[in-house]
Amino acid sequence: MNKESLNLEYKGFKGSVEFSAADECFFGKVQGLDHDLIIYEGSTIEELEKNFREGVESYLATMVA
Numbered sequence: 001m002n003k004e005s006l007n008l009e010y011k012g013f014k015g016s017v018e019f020s021a022a023d024e025c026f027f028g029k030v031q032g033l034d035h036d037l038i039i040y041e042g043s044t045i046e047e048l049e050k051n052f053r054e055g056v057e058s059y060l061a062t063m064v065a
Contacts, residue, residue, distance in 0.1 A: 008052045011060070015040070015052050028052065030059075 008015035008028065015038075016028040026048040030038035038055040042048030 008049060010053050010056050013038075013056045013059075017045075017048065030056065 006017045008017060014031045016031060017026060018028055019026050025041050025043050026045060027039070027041040028048065029040070030052075036059065038059050040048060040051035040055045042051050
């Protein structure tokens with residue numbers, strides 16, 4: 001992940017990166033999904049990216065099932 005871009009990308013999916021000062025955490029959602037929602041959060045950028053990738057993998061697994 002390029003930390004300066006404030007976007008995530010994994011397996012063709014793009015995700016946003018935002019920060020909540022009130023909750024002191026990063027959060028985001030996968031962009032471009034019409035009828036589904038993949039959201040993720042983390043207390044660090046590394047944790048956010050890990051949760052983003054896990055969310056994409058989980059989504060892909062449900063698409064195959």
